[in-house]
Amino acid sequence: xxxxxxxxxxxxxxxxxxxxxxxxxxxxxxxxxxxxxxxxxxxxxxxxxxxxxxxxxxxxxxxxxxxxxxxxxxxxxxxxxxxxxxxxxxxxxxxxxxxxxxxxxxxxxxxxxxxxxxxxxxxxxxxxxxxxxxxxxxxxxxxxxxxxxxxxxxxxxxxxxxxxxxxxxxxxxxxxxxxxxxxxxxxxxxxxxxxxxxxxxxxxxxxxxxxxxxxxxxxxxxxxxxxxxxxxxxxxxxxxxxxxxxxxxxxxxxxxxxxxxxxxxxxxxxxxxxxxxxxxxxxxxxxxxxxxxxxxxxxxxxxxxxxxxxxxxxxxxxxxxxxxxxxxxxxxxxxxxxxxxxxxxxxxxxxxxxxxxxxxxxxxxxxxxxxxxxxxxxxxxxxxxxxxxxxxxxxxxxxxxxxxxxxxxxxxxxxxxxxxxxxxxxxxxxxxxxxxxxxxxxxxxxxxxxxxxxxxxxxxxxxxxxxxxxxxxxxxxxxxxxxxxxxxxxxxxxxxxxxxxxxxxxxxxxxxxxxxxxxxxxxxxxxxxxxxxxxxxxxxxxxxxxxxxxxx
Numbered sequence: 001x002x003x004x005x006x007x008x009x010x011x012x013x014x015x016x017x018x019x020x021x022x023x024x025x026x027x028x029x030x031x032x033x034x035x036x037x038x039x040x041x042x043x044x045x046x047x048x049x050x051x052x053x054x055x056x057x058x059x060x061x062x063x064x065x066x067x068x069x070x071x072x073x074x075x076x077x078x079x080x081x082x083x084x085x086x087x088x089x090x091x092x093x094x095x096x097x098x099x100x101x102x103x104x105x106x107x108x109x110x111x112x113x114x115x116x117x118x119x120x121x122x123x124x125x126x127x128x129x130x131x132x133x134x135x136x137x138x139x140x141x142x143x144x145x146x147x148x149x150x151x152x153x154x155x156x157x158x159x160x161x162x163x164x165x166x167x168x169x170x171x172x173x174x175x176x177x178x179x180x181x182x183x184x185x186x187x188x189x190x191x192x193x194x195x196x197x198x199x200x201x202x203x204x205x206x207x208x209x210x211x212x213x214x215x216x217x218x219x220x221x222x223x224x225x226x227x228x229x230x231x232x233x234x235x236x237x238x239x240x241x242x243x244x245x246x247x248x249x250x251x252x253x254x255x256x257x258x259x260x261x262x263x264x265x266x267x268x269x270x271x272x273x274x275x276x277x278x279x280x281x282x283x284x285x286x287x288x289x290x291x292x293x294x295x296x297x298x299x300x301x302x303x304x305x306x307x308x309x310x311x312x313x314x315x316x317x318x319x320x321x322x323x324x325x326x327x328x329x330x331x332x333x334x335x336x337x338x339x340x341x342x343x344x345x346x347x348x349x350x351x352x353x354x355x356x357x358x359x360x361x362x363x364x365x366x367x368x369x370x371x372x373x374x375x376x377x378x379x380x381x382x383x384x385x386x387x388x389x390x391x392x393x394x395x396x397x398x399x400x401x402x403x404x405x406x407x408x409x410x411x412x413x414x415x416x417x418x419x420x421x422x423x424x425x426x427x428x429x430x431x432x433x434x435x436x437x438x439x440x441x442x443x444x445x446x447x448x449x450x451x452x453x454x455x456x457x458x459x460x461x462x463x464x465x466x467x468x469x470x471x472x473x474x475x476x477x478x479x480x481x482x483x484x485x486x487x488x489x490x491x492x493x494x495x496x497x498x499x500x501x502x503x504x505x506x507x508x509x510x511x512x513x514x515x516x517x518x519x520x521x522x523x524x525x526x527x528x529x530x531x532x533x534x535x536x537x538x539x540x541x542x543x544x545x546x547x548x549x550x551x552x
Contacts, residue, residue, distance in 0.1 A: 029404040032107040036084065036166065037354065037405035039178060042111065045078040048174050048181045049123070055171065056189040056212070057232065059156050062148060065131040068172045074122045080113045084168035084175035089132035091172070096126045108168055108175075128172040135169050137161060140299040141309075144169055149298035151256050156194060157233040157298045159309070164354060164407055167225035178352040178448050180222040188230050189214040195235040197254050199228060199307045200290045219306070220289040222446045224350045227305040231295045236260035240268075242275050242292070245284040249275070250291035259296060259314070266314040267294055270336045277374035278344060278367065283438040286348035286445065294336065301335040303342030303364075310335055324387030328372050328380050341367030344441050352448045355400040357407050358474060359454055362398075362416025363437075369417065385421050386542050388414045398474045399451060418545035419473040425543050426469070426505065427462045436461045472499045473545075481547045482506065482520060486535045494524045496549075507541035509533065515541040 048070065055066035070083065085091060086108050094101040094112055103112045110128075118124055137145035144165020149157040160170055168175040186198040192213040200219035208214050219228075233256055240251040251271065255263035271294065279285060285292065290306035297309035300319075312319060312335035322329035345367070346360035366385075373381035392415045400408035409415075424433045439461050440454070451474070459466045472480055476498040485492040491510070495502045502522055507515035510529055518527065535550045 027401070027406075029401070029406075033404040033406070035082075035107055035109040036175065038403040039176060040082070041076070041078070042080060042082040043174060043176060043179075045074065045076050046072040046081055046118075046174075047075050048072050048179050050125075050183055050185075051173070051181050052185040052187070053171050053228070054187040057158065059148070059158055059191070059232070061133075062136065062146065063131070063133045064170065066171075067127050067129045069125055069127045070172075070174075071123070071125040074118045074120050074124065076120050077117055079117045080111060082174075083110050083112065083128065083172055084108055084166070085110055085128070085130060085172040086135065086166070086169045088135065089130055089170075092129040092131060094126055094128050096124075101126065108166070110172070130172055134160075135165075137299075141302050146170065147298050151233060152258050153234075155234045156191075157256070159231050159297050159299065160229055161299055161302050161309070163226040163302065164405075166405075167228055171228070173225050175225055177224055177226075177350055177354060180224050180350060180446075180448060182222055184219040184223060184228070186217045186219065186228065186230070187214055188217075188232075190232050193234075194232050195237075195254075197231045197235065197293070197295050197307060199223060199305055221287050221305075223305050224347065224448075227303065227347060229302070229304040229307060229309070231297060231307070231309070233298075234258075235296075236263075238264070240271075242272055244275060244288075245279045246288050249285055249288055252291060252293040254293065254295040256296050262314050263296065266333065267336065270333050271340075273375055274332075274337050274340055274371060277371050278341060280374070281367075281370050281434055281437050282344040283441040286343060286441065292340075292343075294340075301339045303339045303346050305343065305347040308336075308339045308343075310339070312336070322387075323391065324384045325390065326383050326387040328376065328384040328387075329368075332371065332375065334368070337371050338364060338368060341371075348441055348446060349444045349454075350448045352450055353402050354405050354407050355402045356449075356451045357400075358398045358412040358416045359449065359451065361412040362420055365413045365417035366420045369421065382421075382543055385417060389418060389545065392418070394477055394479065397477060415473065415479075415545070419469070421543060422473075422545050423458065423462075423464075423466060423469060425507070425541070426464050426466070432462060468499045468502050469504055472497055472502060472504075479545060479547055480504065481549055482508075482540060483549045483551050484535075484538065485551045486529070486533065486538060489528055489531045490526055491529045491533075491538070492524050492526050493518065493520050495520045495522050497522060506544050506546060509537065509539045515539075 050071035052069040055064050094103050101112050135145035137143050137147050140147045141161040144162040147159045151157050162169050166175050167173050188196045189212050190196045192211050196215040198217040200217045203216045203218050206214045235254045236257045238253050242249040287306050293307045294310050295307050297311045300311045302309040317330045318334040341364040345363035351359045369381040369385045372384050396409035398408045398412045400406045427433045455470045481496040505519045510516040540548050
């Protein structure tokens with residue numbers, strides 16, 4: 001998740017479309033887009049089992065040199081495969097055992113040919129050696145690349161953020177969300193005056209020549225490419241633990257040394273209440289083997305699995321602001337809560353295609369509402385959720401075009417969360433709604449998924465037919481409009497929607513003091529109401545994200 005994207009009230013996105021019936025404009029995609037986004041036989045022919053990424057950082061000239069070992073299982077017979085590495089980085093050589101393999105490049109795709117056919121079911125490995133200067137982000141995490149900064153004392157402070165932009169901007173990998181590596185060793189070498197933190201657990205810190213130290217971090221759980229990360233600087237470290245659903249969950253805090261006195265009480269206020277709340281709603285934290293880390297970063301934030309990036313300057317809200325305008329958003333640290341919510345949606349459950357990023361962002365944005373419910377009240381959570389609607393653009397469909405590595409509208413955050421809240425009203429049973437959220441994380445534990453899988457699961461688990469609801473909110477720009485007329489004690493009503501036969505139930509004021517269910521369709525319906533109920537006093541339950549229009 002590029003968290004900052006949801007936090008600029010005017011999100012900037014690539015223009016994206018889903019299919020012909022919901023297009024408002026066409027965007028032309030390039031061969032490079034297809035090479036990055038398409039699952040061709042040259043990518044599906046192998047399943048990644050293990051990486052060993054070994055990189056030496058040269059901070060002074062902003063360059064890197066290293067290697068990545070690819071261990072894989074062949075899913076079919078093949079002799080040629082594709083991996084990915086940005087073309088500003090040089091592939092030095094590709095070794096298969098002791099044999100150097102021939103390769104070609106096209107844009108950011110690298111094609112390797114083996115000396116013989118690799119048979120289906122065979123386990124093999126090869127190692128890519130590379131070097132160069134990775135792209136430097138201009139405004140991370142809005143864009144991708146390395147971040148070179150300094151702490152207040154002038155010490156180097158270096159990190160990376162690459163969601164959407166691509167992990168292949170700094171290391172050779174099969175850069176597609178559909179194939180998560182099962183486990184990984186991350187070895188990063190830095191000057192011995194600095195610390196380096198990555199995902200997973202630290203296995204060793206090995207002294208190297210020329211006053212260098214290699215930090216070796218092992219990730220025991222599946223991890224998506226853009227989550228693989230590093231943080232380099234002068235850090236303080238302290239430990240804690242959380243009595244969670246699966247026993248003791250280790251908590252590691254890493255702040256800059258100069259910020260540790262401020263960081264400790266600030267993080268303590270939110271982390272354990274957040275973990276308790278999210279385990280209640282979503283199920284056990286998905287990465288007990290790798291633990292939970294919160295690491296201060298030189299950019300706003302990112303959901304790097306088991307090593308969450310934090311750059312909110314130890315303020316409540318989003319950099320001291322309440323995105324909802326209700327006051328509820330100033331009682332907790334937005335980055336701590338939101339980015340940690342991605343451990344369940346985004347890291348545990350990952351979309352196969354970038355076009356389905358709503359699966360990451362809509363549920364995680366809704367996690368903020370659930371956190372407020374846990375720490376304040378259900379009414380407070382709903383107020384916050386309604387408050388963030390002012391940030392919805394309704395500019396493009398939430399789901400983008402497939403196979404070209406493009407994301408949909410920034411509405412996947414606020415509008416997506418409001419869609420989920422609307423679905424919660426339709427389920428009309430919070431226990432069952434909780435079962436849906438927990439069931440998603442259990443059923444799709446450590447898996448990559450499609451929108452269709454998520455839609456079908458929610459509909460089947462809840463027992464509520466939701467296909468038209470998902471279509472309207474995910475694949476179209478507008479939201480449904482309830483047109484109504486009130487005359488002589490009769491309410492007439494219908495939906496105006498881009499979805500044929502849209503028939504979502506909704507709660508409205510059929511009496512002056514309470515909300516009751518009606519079942520509109522795209523055809524006019526009528527019901528009797530008290531003469532005292534007027535068009536001016538008629539309301540829709542604000543928990544539903546819909547519009548209304550009085551037809552006079």
